[in-house]
Amino acid sequence: MPAIQDNSLFVEEAYNQEPGIVQHINVFLRDLRTNRWFATFTQEYPMGGVRHQASYTIPYQQLDTGADSPSGLGDVALNYRYQLVGNGESRVAVAPRFTVFLPTGDSRKGFGAGSTGVQIAVPLSAVLSDSWVAHANVGATFTPSSRDEQGDKANTLGYNVGTSLIWTGGGTFNGFVEVVWSDAPIVRGFHRTQHQTSFLVSPSVRWAYNFANGLQVVPAIGFPIGVGSSSGQRSIILYLSFEHPFGP
Numbered sequence: 001m002p003a004i005q006d007n008s009l010f011v012e013e014a015y016n017q018e019p020g021i022v023q024h025i026n027v028f029l030r031d032l033r034t035n036r037w038f039a040t041f042t043q044e045y046p047m048g049g050v051r052h053q054a055s056y057t058i059p060y061q062q063l064d065t066g067a068d069s070p071s072g073l074g075d076v077a078l079n080y081r082y083q084l085v086g087n088g089e090s091r092v093a094v095a096p097r098f099t100v101f102l103p104t105g106d107s108r109k110g111f112g113a114g115s116t117g118v119q120i121a122v123p124l125s126a127v128l129s130d131s132w133v134a135h136a137n138v139g140a141t142f143t144p145s146s147r148d149e150q151g152d153k154a155n156t157l158g159y160n161v162g163t164s165l166i167w168t169g170g171g172t173f174n175g176f177v178e179v180v181w182s183d184a185p186i187v188r189g190f191h192r193t194q195h196q197t198s199f200l201v202s203p204s205v206r207w208a209y210n211f212a213n214g215l216q217v218v219p220a221i222g223f224p225i226g227v228g229s230s231s232g233q234r235s236i237i238l239y240l241s242f243e244h245p246f247g248p
Contacts, residue, residue, distance in 0.1 A: 114147030131169035
């Protein structure tokens, strides 16, 4: 009975894909107050072995409310992860990630930064006991000449930290809670930025369907709750992963 080693809904788990295994990840987040939504599709591939992993993420979003509100493509992410410590069988694993954000979203409509950005993140995973696993992330994102909807430019530097605690005692059923904080500056005029922080606590569950051909399907659902500066925010996040062998 293969264990669930997917990413949490917000927090990355530090286990690279095994050789010959590909993963397809779908995430959908809706703000329950405004009905705005954000969706991503990610594919993760091993590069020869577990040490190196490549992936890409395609975001799509609706920033305004209403039936006629526009939606559009965001900035596509190209990711590389290096399994620095451990693997999916280890008690401790660390897998630093480097990401390039391509300016594919229309910054004039608020769908993208209007400039190429880079991100460095360090996911860490630790097995605490037979029934508990913890994960932690820390990262920073730099976007030179990021643009607002009026075309004004400014350099932005944002940070994110997060942790999750997962109960694995249910085998193919996990309960978990995530705590995530981010500071994502947005452009507010020529060479001017405004810090936009987010602080969320998300109780969640996930479960797995394992098939004889090696396919594992993992649905998950979470209910992010804003605290502190994000007090009053309520959302729902849905997750669906397909992991299976590929190639000869």
